[in-house]
Amino acid sequence: MSFFAPFCLPFMAGAVVMFALLLVKWSTWFCGMPRADKMAVLRGLPTRKTLAAVWEVVSESLLHRRIFRINPVLGYMHASLAFGWFLLIAVGWVETVACLGLRYVPLQGHVFYKYFAATESLPHLAVFDQAMDFLLLVVLSGVALAWGKRFCSRMMGMRRTTKHVPGDRVALSALWFVFPTRLVAESITAALYGGGGFLTGGLGGVMEEYLSPLLLARLFEPVWWVYSLSLGVFFAALPFSRYMHIFTEVPLIFLRRYGVRAGDKESSGDRFRTDACSRCGICIDPCQLQSVLGIDDVQSVYFLRDRRYKMLEMKVANNCLMCGRCEAKCPVGIDLNTLRRNSRDTMRNIPDERRYDYFAGVDRSSGEGRVGYFAGCMTMLTPRTLTAMERIFAAAGEQVWWADRSGGVCCGRPLKLSGETDSARRMMDYNAGLFRKHGIATIVTSCPICLRTFREEYDLPGIEVIHHSEYIMRLIRSGRIKVGRGEEKFTYHDPCELGRGAGIYDEPREVIESLGVLVEPHSTRENSLCCGSSLANTVISDAQQLRIAEGLAAELDATGASTVVTACPLCKKAVSCAASAPVKDLSEVVAERL
């Protein structure tokens, strides 16, 4: 038994091309990674992280559990194709072993076992015939759903699906051909040589009944050729198309488990992230630039695609609110915002090294105390928040060091979001130095943008960074301030940077519930909408920002609350332009009830 027939050639060529390219790509990406990242992988290998990664590969790359959580039909479509095909390969392998014993069988021998079993009179077991037919049926149902998704994506909870590039369409068409041609090839084989399970055997019986044996014999070789050709084309196209994700998601999961994430600067390891995107398009619907403004070429799926094929334009990279709604939903768990930031960093202006020399010696802070208050640029534009905080501090009897009440330096996040990472570092160093110099133990800020930067970027040993919502909650809990509870109805808007960014959802809610009744808007917590004024976007116009804010305000007004509360000065500014109810910062509503 040679396990070779001429029709196997396209499949063999495709498989060789695919595995060779995968090996070359992965090894170049891995070798180009920073040394620290490579060491992290080596150190992680013998730990339990590896086991956790293996389990995640099974549950995500094969079963697609995260997609099931988004929509069960969509999840079934992905799982039936991925897990079904995997089982076809695995059970097919077991089948050859069970039929032929432990001996070497070349790859095409496993894949086309039905052909060789029929033509070379090899044994076959009924139980495997039935099992393989069942698995083929499962995969075919996935293919049928994929077809259906082309015409009616709403069935799977998706309003919009991805617009594909030509290379993807070639691979997609080949993939759609693989399983129907396999069904036909195995059925004709069953019709001519007998065997086959309920599906291929059944279909073969029908063919035997209605088609002449001569026609079947004439079709026999050509259908196996078509099956092999579709497999070959798909495999050869895979490394260049979106189907690269099938294999690339696996190393990505391992990298993530070993603590290797995307960083401030582009790295060759980012290729594992861009190529792991399956362009499923789940990121399109949550994007408000899409749903409100109809902009449909900047979403993460298109950003990653453009970056992967080296055709990324600045206006695509810059046109993103970085609200994190897509990142929260990404079934592959790609660091979408970080990747966009490091693309912006690559495209940035050449910074002037001396641009912030004027920070030297600047110290406009005032007051003495263990607790510092950093208003941030945006709070300086919402003076009511500032005065409310002054009243709260006074009521609690807190000695406060005011970092920037008379002007100061920005926290650095806006600059960083624009990609000027190195320049932003100078601001961060300045502010961190200022905090250390004044010996504070806690820094309170009323701006979530500053909060996130302080927590993630600043090196502040011994200084606790808290948001004013957390601070006020502690004051109320410990009884240092007393607030009067009324029957007023409040609704709360989760700022992106505070909620999805810093994971602070419950503290502001607890504060509001101690003041009155809290009613939740339709999109809340992890799903909350962006106000549109995000500093991350430097492309959309004022009118477009306002339209996004109006969408959010409509949801907030629909709750019937008499006051809209938020905990971010930028959100407050944006929402108050659009909402009919008064919009107040959390500190204002607390200060009013002291």
Place this chain on the structure above:
Amino acid sequence: MAAINWGYGISKPRAIDIDRNNLRRSDEILHEMPELQSCIGCGSCTAVCTAGNLTEFNFRKVHTLVRRGEYEGAYELMNRCMLCGKCRLVCPRGINTRGVVMLIKRKLGDF
């Protein structure tokens, strides 16, 4: 509170000869950001500016000069900007001021 520099003062007399200035860059900037032409020169951007509070940086002055073809030093001055975005929130004409800063820096980086 320290005295706030509102961006107003007595300017030194100067003459700009638009016929002699090369307006190509300026035209490119206005082409990409046409809304900049709707600026009424109110100076709100400069009044709230975080960098302007600490230095002589005056956004209104710089972009006005750039539009008239006076590019000298504009890149260095724009580099003082911290991109904090207060100017954009106060602009009565809704100009994307942060976009303007980044655009001017991109166009005049080699000046």
